[in-house]
Structures are given as structure tokens and as C-alpha cells.
Amino acid sequence: MKRLIFIIIITGIFIQASGQKYITKNGYIGFFSHTPVEDIKGDNNQVASILDISNGEIVFQVLIKSFKFEKALMEEHFNENYMESEKYPKATFTGKILNPSAVSFSTPAIYEVEVEGDLSIHGVTKKVKEKGSIEIAKGSISANSRFSIVPEDYNIKIPNVVRNNIAKTIEITVNIKYSTSGNQ
Amino acid sequence: MKKQFILISFLTIPLLLNAQENLLDMLDQDTKPEIEFTTATFKSTRIMNGHSVERMPGGQLDFRISHRFGRINSGAYELFGLDQSNIRFGLEYGINDWLMIGAGRGSYEKTFDGFAKFSVFRQSSGARKMPVSVTFLSAVALNSLKWADPSRTNYFSSRLSYVAQILVARKFSQSFSFQLMPAYVHRNLVATELDPNDLFTIGAGGRIKLTRRISFNAEYYYLANPKKYLSQEVYDPLSVGFDIETGGHVFQLIFTNSVAMIEKGFIGETTGSWGLGDIHFGFNISRVFSFKKH
Numbered sequence: 001m002k003r004l005i006f007i008i009i010i011t012g013i014f015i016q017a018s019g020q021k022y023i024t025k026n027g028y029i030g031f032f033s034h035t036p037v038e039d040i041k042g043d044n045n046q047v048a049s050i051l052d053i054s055n056g057e058i059v060f061q062v063l064i065k066s067f068k069f070e071k072a073l074m075e076e077h078f079n080e081n082y083m084e085s086e087k088y089p090k091a092t093f094t095g096k097i098l099n100p101s102a103v104s105f106s107t108p109a110i111y112e113v114e115v116e117g118d119l120s121i122h123g124v125t126k127k128v129k130e131k132g133s134i135e136i137a138k139g140s141i142s143a144n145s146r147f148s149i150v151p152e153d154y155n156i157k158i159p160n161v162v163r164n165n166i167a168k169t170i171e172i173t174v175n176i177k178y179s180t181s182g183n184q
Numbered sequence: 185m186k187k188q189f190i191l192i193s194f195l196t197i198p199l200l201l202n203a204q205e206n207l208l209d210m211l212d213q214d215t216k217p218e219i220e221f222t223t224a225t226f227k228s229t230r231i232m233n234g235h236s237v238e239r240m241p242g243g244q245l246d247f248r249i250s251h252r253f254g255r256i257n258s259g260a261y262e263l264f265g266l267d268q269s270n271i272r273f274g275l276e277y278g279i280n281d282w283l284m285i286g287a288g289r290g291s292y293e294k295t296f297d298g299f300a301k302f303s304v305f306r307q308s309s310g311a312r313k314m315p316v317s318v319t320f321l322s323a324v325a326l327n328s329l330k331w332a333d334p335s336r337t338n339y340f341s342s343r344l345s346y347v348a349q350i351l352v353a354r355k356f357s358q359s360f361s362f363q364l365m366p367a368y369v370h371r372n373l374v375a376t377e378l379d380p381n382d383l384f385t386i387g388a389g390g391r392i393k394l395t396r397r398i399s400f401n402a403e404y405y406y407l408a409n410p411k412k413y414l415s416q417e418v419y420d421p422l423s424v425g426f427d428i429e430t431g432g433h434v435f436q437l438i439f440t441n442s443v444a445m446i447e448k449g450f451i452g453e454t455t456g457s458w459g460l461g462d463i464h465f466g467f468n469i470s471r472v473f474s475f476k477k478h
Contacts, residue, residue: 021207021210023210023211025215048211048215049211050207050210050211052207057207058207059207059208059211061208061211061212061215065220065223070474071244071472071474072240072241072242072243072244072278072472072474073244073432073472073474076223076224077429077431079223079224080223080224080396081396081397081429084358086358087358092208094207094208159397161430161431162430162431165431
């Protein structure tokens with residue numbers, strides 16, 4: 001009997017551990033830079049992310065080379081001159097939802113959350129704390145956020161020649177839809 | 185019971201501890217390796233005078249203006265060559281990511297030129313490894329000068345010459361790229377019977393990035409045909425200079441012993457010698473316009 005309880009508990013833990021993580025490989029992260037001279041927009045639809053609803057842990061992984069631009073030359077400059085994507089191929093975020101109890105993962109609604117964690121871009125890791133939302137719908141969970149970063153914080157140098165073409169703060173949009181049907 | 189409780193605790197602790205770190209590892213394990221193509225082996229579709237393995241991506245139009253001034257050793261009276269100028273305008277377009285076409289007009293021999301350049305292999309790492317990029321260039325040039333002797337029968341085909349070239353390049357590191365480019369030039373009409381219609385040459389070129397936006401480039405073509413029997417003295421073209429990138433423009437500043445800006449001209453008709461100081465200063469300006477969301 002004791003042994004049975006033990007087995008049930010152990011299997012329960014494993015089922016919980018695997019059943020509460022949601023994964024996607026095609027989340028969206030985009031950035032937008034607006035100046036009077038030029039708007040620059042990069043879109044990445046191959047963002048990998050895991051959300052663990054048991055403890056609110058959330059990670060993102062972004063391949064820098066997967067950002068798409070309106071002009072091919074922008075893409076080349078982005079990779080070559082600013083992000084140095086051969087040296088720093090990925091940007092990552094590892095963090096936690098600070099108020100996971102505010103989210104009822106079984107009730108469809110939009111929940112405001114606050115996320116804190118380490119954001120690594122261009123080889124520089126910074127602690128960030130940003131607001132976002134978790135949207136629970138039937139059959140899906142989405143994580144959305146919009147926040148700003150300053151390229152210089154991540155040691156991304158913008159030369160004077162293009163000073164007027166690139167905004168001082170870059171707006172980041174995160175739009176990740178997880179499938180609740182497990183691995184996707 | 186107590187024992188089992190302890191056992192359970194021990195089993196669950198590592199699970200809890202690992203959770204954070206493992207999420208990123210989980211993603212890594214789950215991500216299949218992709219083919220990573222090497223980009224920006226060179227900043228421009230030209231190393232200096234000659235082509236690089238780079239092509240215009242699909243839907244991008246490159247407007248090029250190139251100048252070669254007179255010889256620096258022509259002295260102060262000619263302002264070291266700046267009083268004379270040879271020019272080529274070109275419009276070059278990427279049909280898709282592996283094929284580009286271009287057309288231009290140069291003042292050297294009043295030449296119209298056209299070319300097609302396509303990618304055979306692209307250097308890549310990751311899921312598929314390819315050590316070099318290989319690009320094929322095919323070009324034609326039309327000399328539109330008035331006939332030297334209008335009294336004889338002149339054929340239109342005599343105005344034409346052709347180039348076939350294989351460009352093989354490797355980006356060894358972020359800052360160093362090297363290219364080898366054998367080429368074959370066929371000229372339908374040559375000046376005298378001493379001059380061969382077919383020219384064989386092998387070129388080598390490379391770049392060293394000095395900063396993120398400036399690179400030092402050099403390019404040399406070795407003409408395999410014996411030069412001493414030609415009707416005029418020609419030299420192997422050697423060009424050195426800098427690529428300077430500013431947003432949508434690439435400026436190339438060049439010192440070269442050749443005045444022509446197309447293969448047919450600089451491969452077989454370079455009459456300047458570096459040793460004698462017959463050096464031309466010049467530049468290429470490339471401005472790219474986008475016609476398609478990439």
C-alpha cells in the first residue's frame with residue numbers, strides 16, 4: 001500500500017512536470033524604430049518559447065538571423081553592423097511571471113502580468129521587468145507584451161552617420177501563441 | 185513512511201532546481217539545426233573593378249556610378265588625372281536571390297555592357313556545410329565607337345566581346361574574405377593579328393574589414409596569354425582600395441592601373457603600369473533601391 005502511494009506520487013510529479021509546459025517554435029517578436037527620416041521594422045516569426053504554468057517560468061529564444069525586413073540591405077546591416085549575428089547568433093530571455101496566481105489558466109480571459117528576468121542581446125545580459133498579458137482562450141495560451149529597449153544598453157553602437165535614421169529607443173512587440181495540444 | 189517521504193523529497197528537489205535552467209536547454213534540444221548561409225562575403229557586387237560572388241537579392245535594384253580619373257603621374261597640369269574622367273553608369277537588378285542581371289554604359293570605347301550572374305553554391309554551415317560560395321558570371325560588351333575604317337565591310341558582330349567567369353569565394357572570418365576567379369574573354373575582332381581573340385586569366389581578390397563599415401580590398405588578374413607578342417603593351421590589372429558603407433550607399437575608393445570598368449576592358453586592355461606610376465584614382469558609388477518586401 002505504502003509503495004503504491006509512493007508510485008502514484010512519483011508518477012503524479014512527472015505528469016505534472018511535463019503537462020504544464022507549453023512550447024512553441026513560431027512565436028512572433030518584432031521591433032520598430034521610428035524616426036522622422038525612416039521607419040525600420042524587423043519581424044521574426046520563428047521565436048521559440050516555453051511557458052511553465054506551474055510556476056510561471058517563461059523563456060524565449062530568438063535567432064537574430066531570422067528577422068525579416070522590408071529591404072534586404074537593412075537585414076544585412078542589422079546582422080553585420082549592429083547585432084553581429086555570427087558572433088551572437090541568439091537573443092534569449094529567461095524569467096518568471098511575478099504574479100502567476102493572478103492568472104487562472106483554466107478560465108478564458110486576458111490577464112495582466114508582470115515579468116522579470118534576464119534579457120540577453122548582443123552578448124549583454126540585463127535584468128528587465130516589464131508588463132505584459134497572458135490571454136487564455138479555448139485551446140490556446142498567448143503571451144503578449146510591448147516594451148522599449150535602448151540599443152546602447154546592449155553595447156549596440158550606432159554611428160553618427162545614421163544617428164538620425166535609427167531611434168534612440170526601440171519598441172519591441174512580443175506575441176507568442178502556445179498550443180495547448182502539447183508539442184508543436 | 186518517513187523514509188519514503190525523504191526519498192520523495194530528494195527526487196523532487198532536483199526537478200524543481202532544474203526547471204529554470206532546463207527550459208532553455210529544452211528549447212535547444214528541440215531546435216533542429218538549420219542551414220546557415222554565410223552573408224556579406226563582400227559588401228558589394230564588385231570587389232574593385234571585377235565582380236565578387238555577391239548578388240543583388242531579389243527585387244533590389246542597384247544603381248551604380250563609377251569613375252576612373254586620368255593617370256596620377258600626368259602631373260599638376262592635369263591635376264594628377266582629375267581633369268580627365270571615364271565613367272560607367274549601371275542598373276543592376278536581382279530577379280531572385282540567386283540570379284541577377286545588369287546593364288551599363290561606359291565611356292571607355294563607348295561600351296554598352298550586359299551581364300547575368302547566378303549563384304551555384306552558397307557558403308553555409310549548420311545542417312549543410314559548404315566551404316565556399318560559387319557564382320557564375322556571363323557578360324557581353326558592345327563597343328559602339330565609329331568604325332576605324334568605314335570603307336571596308338564592317339560587321340556588327342565585330343563590336344561584340346564575351347566573358348565567362350567562375351567566382352569562388354570563402355569568408356574565412358568576419359573580417360577576412362578571399363576570392364579566386366578564373367575568366368575567359370572572347371573578342372570577336374582584335375586590333376591586329378598579333379592579338380589573340382581568346383584571353384585566359386585568373387584573378388584573386390580579397391577584403392580585410394578594418395571597422396564594421398570600412399574594409400580594405402585588393403584585386404589582381406593574371407593574364408595567362410604571353411604578353412610580349414601583343415600589338416600594344418598590356419599589364420596585369422591590380423586594384424586596391426576601400427569600401428565605405430553608409431546606410432543605403434556603398435562607396436568604393438580605388439587605385440588601379442586600369443581605366444576600364446568591365447572585364448573585357450581591364451583584363452586584356454590595361455595599358456597602365458603600377459611600376460611607371462600609371463595609376464588611376466577612381467570610385468564606385470552603389471545606391472540600392474528596394475522594389476519588393478524581402
